[in-house]
Amino acid sequence: MINKDRAIAKFMELVQIDSVSLNERGVADNLTAYFEALGYEVFEDQKSRAAAPQANAGNIIVKIPGVGTKAQDDIIILEAHMDTVEPGNGVKPSITEDGLYVVSDGTTILGADDKAGIAQILEVEAVLRENNLDHPPLELVFAISEEIGLLGAFNLDTGIVKGKMGFVLDGGGGPGTAIIGGPDYYDIVGKIIGKASHAGVAPDQGISSIQVMADAISNMKLLKVDEDTTTNIGRVICDYPTNVVPEVTRFEMEIRSLVPEKAQKQLKHVQDTLQASADKFGARLEFEVSQSLHAYHHDDSTPVIQRYKAMCERHGLEYEGIVMRGGTDVSGLTFNGIDAICLAAGGEYAHELRERLIIDEFLANIQQVLWLVTE
Template identity: 75%
Template sequence: MINKERAINKFLELVQIDSVSYHERGVADYLINYFSELGYEVLEDKLSNEKVPLSNAGNVIVKIPGKGALANQETLILEAHMDTVEPGNGIKPSITEDGKYVVSDGTTILGADDKAGIAQILEVEAVLRENDLSHPPLEFLFTICEEVGILGAFAVDTELLAGKVAFVLDGKGGPGTAIIGGPDYYDVSGKIIGKAAHAGIAPDSGISSIQVMAEAISNMNLLKIDENTTTNIGKVICDYPTNVVPEITTFAMEIRSLDHESGKKQLNHVIETLQKAADKFDAKLEYDVDQSLYAYHHEDDNPVIKRFKEMCKRHNLNYQGLVMRGGTDVSGLTFNGIDAIVLAAGGANGHELQERLIIDEFLENTQQVIWLVTE
């Protein structure tokens, strides 16, 4: 039932619409026009745009009425994000000579993350419509700013959504693969404020902020903390002439954990270690903590897992439930009370110039979505 040529052409069309994070307007307008012309109710989520004012668009929501024997079942959400990472403007896609992949010209990413997911949803709708297939009420949710902190999914206006179960089409791998867990994520940034002094004439009258930072780092547990938790310092910036005791050192770091308590414990350790070092040298610590992801791990009795595993069993697919340490829109949806998992869309090498769409996987993964919404 899948029209391979149509599905691939839609993907090629989508990746040529520039939509790097905060600039999703082109894709939003494309989707609004496309589904409106088909006669569906289409909404632009104004609340998401208010909460993410730097974006020039809001989340797009499409309402698909249920049909046939499944029309009265609970609403299902299919979700994909509209934005891409840089360099993502002026993408020139092509199909490789062997017909197995879609690639860019090597000067940009391809945008399979996540235009592959959007193209899947477009093809699923077309197959349902053309073949008059029974399905429950569906909501298509296309989010903004996933790549810069899951902003659209966290900001979604849940009053516009009836569905409480969502399949996010944004992963890699083949049919049967699902991401069912993700981490808490803390951004910790700040500065150590010491006291400037001439390094040659009166060093003892100064307080070296970089010495304070070094003291903190030397006493801090970093990198792999336990099986669930990691911590990494990405930036320590102190830029002074060598004859000046440096007054200010800034820093930025992250903490990820698949376990709430372990993550909080490590966050407290980091802050306490920084404060202890500052106190030792009579310096001042200023810091901010921003939690952009919230840990989740769906159990087998969760409705979204049960539906997916049952589909895998019916079609002899090897179910693989994976837990990842990166962020996806599932974190935002789960935070908003929507049970969600990530399914494979068919892309590979995401965020790289070597990104590609694996055509067979893209089509096979689209078929599994059709099974999910028609059985």
Template identity: 75%
Template sequence: MVNKERAISKFLELVQIDSVSYNEREMADYLIHYFTDLGYEVLEDKGSNEKVPLANAGNVIVKLPGKGTLAHQETLILEAHMDTVEPGNGVKPSITADGKYVVSDGSTILGADDKAGIAQILEVEAVLRENNLDHPPLEFLFTIGEEVGILGAFAVDTDLLQGKIAFVLDGGGGPGTAIIGGPDYYDITGKIIGKAAHAGVSPDTGISSIQVMSEAISNMTLLKIDENTTTNIGKVICNYPTNVVPEVTTFAMEVRSLDRESGKRQLNHIIEELEKAVVKFGATLEYDVNQSLFAYHHTDDNPVIKRFKAMCARHDLDYQGIVMRGGTDVSGLTFNGIDAIVLAAGGENGHELQERLIIDEFLQNIQQVIWLVTE
């Protein structure tokens, strides 16, 4: 039932619509007009735009009434994000000579993350409509700002959605693969304030902020903490002439964990070592902690897992439930009370100039979504 030529053509069209993070307006307008012309109820989530003021668009929601024998089943959500990473403007896609892949010209990313997911949803709708297939009520959710912190999914106005089960089309791999767990993620940023002094004349009157930071780091447990938890320091910035005892050192680090308690313990450990170091040297610490992801791990009795595994069993697909340490819109949806998993969209090498769409997997993954919403 999947129309290969149409699905690939739509993907090629979508990746040429510029929509890097915070600039999703053109993509949102395309989807609003596309589904409005088909006669569906289409909403732009203005609240999400207000909560993400740098964005020039809000989440887009499309509502499809249920049809036939499945019309009174619970509403299902299909979701994909509209934004891409840089360099993502002016994408020039082409199909490789062997017909297996879609690639960019190498000067930009391709944008399969996540235009492949959007193209899948458009093809699913087309198949349902032209084949007059029975299906439950459906909601298509297209979010903003996924690549810069899952912003649209966290900010979504849940009053605009009926569905409590969502399939996010944004992963890698073939049919049967699902991302079912993700981490807590903490950003820790701040600065240590010491006291400036002349390094040659009176260094003993100063407090070296970078020495304080070094003391703290030397006492921290870093990188792999346990099987669930990692910590990394990404930035330590101290830029002074060598004849000045440096007064201020800024820093940025992260803690991520698949286990909430382990993550909190590690976060507390990091803060404690910073605090002990500044007390030892008489410096001052200023810091902020921002939690941008919230850990989830769906078990087999979760409704979204049960539905997906049942579909895999019916069609002899090898179910693989994967827990990942990166962020997806599932974190935001789960935070908002919507059970969600990530399904494969067909892309690989995301965020790289070598990004490409694996055409066969892209088409096969569309078929599994059709099975999910028609059986």
């Protein structure tokens, strides 16, 4: 029932529409025109637009009414993101000679992350429609700005999207593999403010912010804090002539944990350590925290996992639930009360110039989504 040539052609068409994060307009218009021509209701999510004012599109949401014996079943959400990383403009896709992969020309990424997910959803809808298969109502969500903090998924308008169970098509591997857990993620931006003074004439009048920072770092638990928690300082900036006691040192760091209480505890440890060093030297601390991911970890009793595992069993697929420390839109959907997991899209080497679509996995992943929505 899956039309291989059509699915691959759609994928190739999508990757040729530039859509680096915040520039999703082209893909949004393409999908809107495609689904409106088929007679479906299409919405552009203004809540996501308002939350990302620099973006030139909002999430695109398509409502597909249920059919046949499943028409009154609970809604299922299928989700993929429209944006790509850089270098992602002017993608020239081609199929390798052995017919196994789609690749870029090597000067850009391919954009299988996540246009493979979008193309999967389009093929699923086409197969359902052509064969008049029974299925529950579907909500198709095509999100903006996943790659820059899951902005679309976090700011999804749940006034439009009513479903409570979702499959995000944005993972690696083949059928059977699902991402079922993800971390809390805190971004920290801060400053140590000491006191400037002449380093040769009046060093005792100054407070060296870099010395305070060094003191704090040497007392801080960093990198792998425990089996669930990590912390990293990515940037410390202090740039003065050597004859000035440096007044300000700026820093940026992150904390991730699969367990929210541990993330909170580590956040407190980091802030307390910085504050203690600032107090010790008479400096001041400015400390700003923003949370860009919210931890989730579905156990086997969750309906979405039960549905997925049952499908795997029926079709002899080996189920593997993976907990990941990176972000996917599942984090945003979960934050909005939607029970979701992330399934494979069919791509490999995401964010690299050698990124490619594994054609057989892409097709097998379409099949597993068809099973999920028709059985």
